[in-house]
Amino acid sequence: MNTAPSPGRRLIRLLPLLLLAAAPAMAQGSDPVPVNDSGATAWMLTSTTLVLLMVPGLAMFYGGLVRTKNVLGTMMHSFASMAIVGVLWAVVGYSLSFGPNALGGLIGWSKGLVLLRSIDHTIMSTGVPEYVFAMFQGKFAIITPALIAGAVAERISFKGWMAFITLWILFVYTPLCHWVWASDGFFFNMGAKGAIDFAGGTVVHISSGVSGLALALYLGARHGYPKAAMSPNNLVMTLMGAGLLWVGWFGFNAGSSIASNLDTARALCVTQVSAAAGALTWVLIETLRDERPTSLGMASGILAGLVVITPAAGVVQVGGAICLGIIASCACYAMIQLKNKLGYDDSLDAFGVHGTGGIIGAIGLVFFIRDSWWVEAGQKVAGWGVMKQLMVQLTAVGTTILFSVVMTLIIAFIVNKTIGLRVTESVEKTGLDHDIHGERGYGLANLN
Amino acid sequence: MKLITAIIKEEKLDEVREALIAAEIERITVNRVSGHGRQQEIVVQRGKTIIPNLIPKVQITIACNDEFEDLIVDTIVTTARENGGTVGDGKIFVQDLKECIRIRTGERGGKAI
Numbered sequence: 001m002n003t004a005p006s007p008g009r010r011l012i013r014l015l016p017l018l019l020l021a022a023a024p025a026m027a028q029g030s031d032p033v034p035v036n037d038s039g040a041t042a043w044m045l046t047s048t049t050l051v052l053l054m055v056p057g058l059a060m061f062y063g064g065l066v067r068t069k070n071v072l073g074t075m076m077h078s079f080a081s082m083a084i085v086g087v088l089w090a091v092v093g094y095s096l097s098f099g100p101n102a103l104g105g106l107i108g109w110s111k112g113l114v115l116l117r118s119i120d121h122t123i124m125s126t127g128v129p130e131y132v133f134a135m136f137q138g139k140f141a142i143i144t145p146a147l148i149a150g151a152v153a154e155r156i157s158f159k160g161w162m163a164f165i166t167l168w169i170l171f172v173y174t175p176l177c178h179w180v181w182a183s184d185g186f187f188f189n190m191g192a193k194g195a196i197d198f199a200g201g202t203v204v205h206i207s208s209g210v211s212g213l214a215l216a217l218y219l220g221a222r223h224g225y226p227k228a229a230m231s232p233n234n235l236v237m238t239l240m241g242a243g244l245l246w247v248g249w250f251g252f253n254a255g256s257s258i259a260s261n262l263d264t265a266r267a268l269c270v271t272q273v274s275a276a277a278g279a280l281t282w283v284l285i286e287t288l289r290d291e292r293p294t295s296l297g298m299a300s301g302i303l304a305g306l307v308v309i310t311p312a313a314g315v316v317q318v319g320g321a322i323c324l325g326i327i328a329s330c331a332c333y334a335m336i337q338l339k340n341k342l343g344y345d346d347s348l349d350a351f352g353v354h355g356t357g358g359i360i361g362a363i364g365l366v367f368f369i370r371d372s373w374w375v376e377a378g379q380k381v382a383g384w385g386v387m388k389q390l391m392v393q394l395t396a397v398g399t400t401i402l403f404s405v406v407m408t409l410i411i412a413f414i415v416n417k418t419i420g421l422r423v424t425e426s427v428e429k430t431g432l433d434h435d436i437h438g439e440r441g442y443g444l445a446n447l448n
Numbered sequence: 449m450k451l452i453t454a455i456i457k458e459e460k461l462d463e464v465r466e467a468l469i470a471a472e473i474e475r476i477t478v479n480r481v482s483g484h485g486r487q488q489e490i491v492v493q494r495g496k497t498i499i500p501n502l503i504p505k506v507q508i509t510i511a512c513n514d515e516f517e518d519l520i521v522d523t524i525v526t527t528a529r530e531n532g533g534t535v536g537d538g539k540i541f542v543q544d545l546k547e548c549i550r551i552r553t554g555e556r557g558g559k560a561i
Contacts, residue, residue, distance in 0.1 A: 069459070224466075430459035438492060440504070 037127025040260040044132045047255025050248045051139035055082055055146055057244030061299065062150050063441075064238030065348050069431025070154045071233055071441035077149035080162055081142050085169055089138040090116055096174035097137065101184050108178040108185075126258050136255060137177070144173055144204045150350035151212025154230075155222050155428055158436050160421035164215075167411045172211065172404055176203045180396070187396045192377035192384040195396035196369075198267065199256035201311025201362040202400040209355020210401050211408040213346060218412045219421060221345035223428050230347075233441075235295050242299035246275055249306045253313040267313040270321035271306065277325030278305020285333050300353060304328040307357030312365035320368025327364060328357045362397050366390045449545035449558060450517045454508045455481065456528040456538040461506045467527040468510075473520055475561070477509040487536030505538065511545055513558045 059078035066074045085093070092114055099110030112118030122130040145165040149156075156164075179186040180195065180203050187195040187202075197203060222230070232238060254268035282301025283293040308328035309321055316324065336352040346352055366389050377384040415421050427435040434440065456464060461478065468476060482502040491498045510520055521540055529537050550560040 228466075429462050434459050 034123045034125050034127060036123050036129065037260075040127045040258075041129060041132060043260035043264065044128050044136060044255060044258065047251035048132060048136040048139060050251025051136065051143065051255065052082075052248075054245050054248030054252065055079075055139075055143050057241045057248055058143065058146055059241070060237045061241030061245060061303075062153060062348055064234040064236065064241060065150075065232045065296075066153050067230055067431070068233040068441065069433055071433065072437055072439055073158065073432025074149065074153050076158065076437065077153070077156075077161055078146040080158070081146040081149075081165055084162060084166055085142040085145065086138070088166065088169055089141050090134075093141055093169060093174055094134045094137065096170070097141075097177040098134075098182050099178075101178075101182075105179075105184070105186050107175050108182050124258075128258060133258060136258075137181075140200055140204060140252075141169060141173055141177070144200075144208050145169060147204070147208035147350055147354050148212040148215060150348035150354075151216040151346045152219055153347040154432070155219060155347075155422055156215075157420055157423045157427075158432070159419050160415055163415045163419050164411060164421065167415065168211065168408065171411065172207060172407045173203070176207055176400060176403065179399075187399075190395065191388060191392040192381040193373070195392050196315055196365060196389070197311045197362065197396065198314035199253045199310045201307075201358045201365075202396055205307050205310060205354040205358030206362065206397060206400050207404045209351045209353075209358055211404045212350035213344075213355060214405045214408040215412055216346045216351070217344060218409060218416075221343075222347065223425055225345045225347075226340070226343055232296065238299055239295055242302050246302055246306065249275070249310075253310060256313070263314060266317075270313050270316055270318060271309050273318050274309035274321040274325035274328075275302050275305040277322045278302060278308065278329045281305075281326045281329035282333060285329065300332065300349070301329045303353050304332040304357045307354055308361035308364070311358070311362045312368065315370060315373050316365055316368040317370050320365075323368060324361060324364055328360050331360050332356045359397055359401075363390070363393050366393055449548060449561065450512055450514060451543045451545040452508075452510045452512065452517065452520055452524075453541045453543070454510075454524045454528070454538065455483070455505050455540075456508065456524070457530065457536060458504055458506045460528045460530070460537075461508075464508065464524055464527045467523050468520070471519055471523050473510065473512070473516065473523070475510070479507040479509070481505050481507045485536070485539075489536070503536070511548055511561055513561055517542060 055078050059075040062078065063071050063075040094116060095110050095113035096107055099108035099113050102109035110118065116131065116134055119130040119134060124130050124133060145168050148165075148168070149161070152161075180188060180197050182188060187197070195202070224230075249271055250268055253271040254264045257263035257267055279298055279301035282297045282304065286297040287293045305325035305328055308324045309316075312320070312324060332349075332353050335356040336349055339346055339349070339352055366386055369389070374384070377389070381388075412421060423432065423436070454464075458480070465476070465478075468474070482504050484502055487503060488499055489503050491500060508524070512520060521542065524540055547556065548558075548560045549556050553560075
């Protein structure tokens, strides 16, 4: 996660893996055994909890935006991810993501990490038990497929969704996560100090955003879109969801330092500022263009600001965070206008906000990196500068987009041909809640 | 003038509304209501079968001039029927309407509808 751990840190994190991979000769013999740092561990436990809080937050955000008949079905998409990925991550996901290179670095793998068996006694070099790190990473794996649900809301079948996210985690998320965050990952070691992705601009937001777009195009538009009005059933819930996401994002970004120190404080600070700048900008655009600042605009601006700062939180300062927040809201707003013109049905703008904001952040951060980072990069590779880092970022972003889109289409095709991915038109008209789940979201509004 | 009140399944609302709009019947009022007739809706909660006392339905109210009565009734009957007709599809009540007044202009009678 931390894009710039010292070489020593990296080795120590690898140490137990190497031992288990039966290659002890490669490990350095006399590193001191790390001791538990209760401060760092306490913050990482808090961060892990905060990131999980984002998932019901996202369920509320998306749930409020769909029509009344689909509120439960939509919230279930996020909760399904908690259930499926919650198990899958501990069984093989962590091993595939953070095990040592396998298949030429395409993926990680360590037999010992299956069911997290080999980390039962591990304290990482940062003083945090590896269990905490594994669970923290697991929450990222949970929220990422849940984000995709926004692009295909109100028409994907529940069974199809369950199958899709299972395959997506195994064949899209874990390879990307390995390339970007594992210490022997391909992007982690690119250029002077690796491709910069502090907390998931490429792994989480670009991957889910472009996958969402691909899946939305594959599924086709909802019945009646774009002619029929499809109004949000409960913007109050959407605003509460946006609030929970903002709060949870402090765990997401500040927790990604895997420490409790200066890096953590920097990440937390720029996260706050960028989210606020994004919210302000979106509301300002609406006031100027449409004369009405909307609550949905406020929520969207918050998200745009949070998404854009996610890859950048480790390297930019406050001024850069404000600029990125402003640019992100303008870009995401423009992308949604473009969507309305083109007429594709990215129902809740998963691509419009997460894809666009993620791409802007992962590329735009290059122009706002703090001086001390450049000094360190210059010491590693002489003459390392903006253009060179820009190329690294563009490579990472381009690869992520290409890989995610191609794999998503393959998975979508397979699931569609076997289990089926889209509900029938009659189910779509009746609503997911009634036909798939046999429940209704707002039963209490009716006498019984 | 007639006042048509239709009680239909909630999941049929969109279809009925779309069909009415297609037939150029665009002035309608919709309510959520609860009630019971002969339909029994079985709900399963935590593996336990529950039969709710009152079932949620949607009520559509349309005021119209006499010549539109058949068109409206036929449109609702054909679109609100599920699988060729099941218990719980609902009912339509048609009443004579004594007066209709448009608040904005104070117009009365058929032209106010």
